[in-house]
Amino acid sequence: MDQFLIQIFAVIHQIPRGKVATYGDIAALAGYPGYARHVGKALGNLPKDSKLPWFRVINSQGKISLTGIDLARQRALLVAEDIDVSCEGKLSLKKYRWQP
Numbered sequence: 001m002d003q004f005l006i007q008i009f010a011v012i013h014q015i016p017r018g019k020v021a022t023y024g025d026i027a028a029l030a031g032y033p034g035y036a037r038h039v040g041k042a043l044g045n046l047p048k049d050s051k052l053p054w055f056r057v058i059n060s061q062g063k064i065s066l067t068g069i070d071l072a073r074q075r076a077l078l079v080a081e082d083i084d085v086s087c088e089g090k091l092s093l094k095k096y097r098w099q100p
Helices: 003-014 023-029 036-044 068-079
Strands: none
Touching (some): 003 023
16 A cells, blocks of 8 residues: 555544544645545545545535435434534534544
8 A cells, every 4th residue: 555545544544433524634634735636536445344434534615525325325424423414415514623
């Protein structure tokens, strides 16, 4: 695994239950500011049985970027952590954003 993925996954692993971070937050905290899209691409390639809390990563507008069944799956995982998420996948970054 390359250093970028190691750093990205290490940061995502630290997001506490009930909090979220944006793709840009993860990139910056990992030492790769400006690489938000690459974070999304890395998460898209995770195996289905990954233990990484990938679902705690959302876009900068405070929305789930996925669509359809994948949006529903991510939303359900967030709601299970007591995060208030609209049916469209929107949540309050002000309330739930992780501030390490």
